[in-house]
Amino acid sequence: MPRPGRNTYSDQKPPYSYISLTAMAIQSCPEKMLPLSEIYKFIMDRFPYYRENTQRWQNSLRHNLSFNDCFIKIPRRPDQPGKGKFLGASPQLWGHVLRMAVSCGAAKRFKVMMTSDHLAPSKPSDAAHYLQQQAKLRLSALAASGTHIPQMPSYNLGVSQPSTFKHPFAIENIIAREYKMPGGLAFSTMQSMSAGYPLHNQLTTAWPHMYSTSVIDTAAPISMASSDYGAYGVPIKSLCHGGQTLPAIPVPIKPTPASVPGLAGLPTHIPAFLSNSPQSLSPTSPQTATSQSSPATPSETLTSPSALQSVAVH
């Protein structure tokens, strides 16, 4: 099978949702946040498909970013004039991935997108099974770290056998080709997200005067299985933000509803553990600097059912 190069996928529409594409762009950036224009650039640079009809897909992308709460918007610093805010990943992205696994929506879409090429020898169900496996691993890891983990009786996260599925469209396969750290660690940007909550990085970058480095979460990175990629190749550990503090400044893109259809069986406090309270995971910093002054409290932002609902494959 030919090794896919940067342009191998050429003009075919990538099997990614706009959410995934945006996540890729954000993760490719060391600051873990990008303005909209840079996200456009990232997508067009890597996916020739998106070099055409820019108005169409960019409008769709903006729609998704606005409609969904997988991303947070970080205001520009006063010394960073420009249009629009910076976009950063929110823990809802993990909920997005988890829900994909639960609903097998990833497999559904994956089947559609991949059956026509030679890139996905795995069964479509493997993607969903793998996501479930990774969700289970994440839950187990959080349990081991002492974080309260609610029961999830409505969801079968158990998988007998982890899949070795790795999609050539995997984010790291795309990003790593160009985003290697000086030390040659190709995936260090991914791992940095798994080791610490990217929001901290985002916020200290955007508002260094507000976010002291003392709030860096020192919780150990969660050890994942050898393969950490879900459907679409989205590296789950980079999306779930295990072991993080939760700055309060980010506001949900849209108000989170009190209840979300489709998550009826899900305990409403699940996002609380996904977000990992500072108390449980940031011993050196019981409270983030601004957790009291934010217009949107972490609980409002991250513990609503919508945190897991988010937007599937958008």
Next chain:
DNA sequence: GACTGTTTAGGCTCGT
């Protein structure tokens, strides 16, 4: 004026 962000509406595909 161009860009950004939000909202509404409709269409398509797929699973139930």
Next chain:
DNA sequence: ACGAGCCTAAACAGTC
């Protein structure tokens, strides 16, 4: 048939 998820188009308001 129906609902869910996703994509696209369009309109509008705000910002730079």
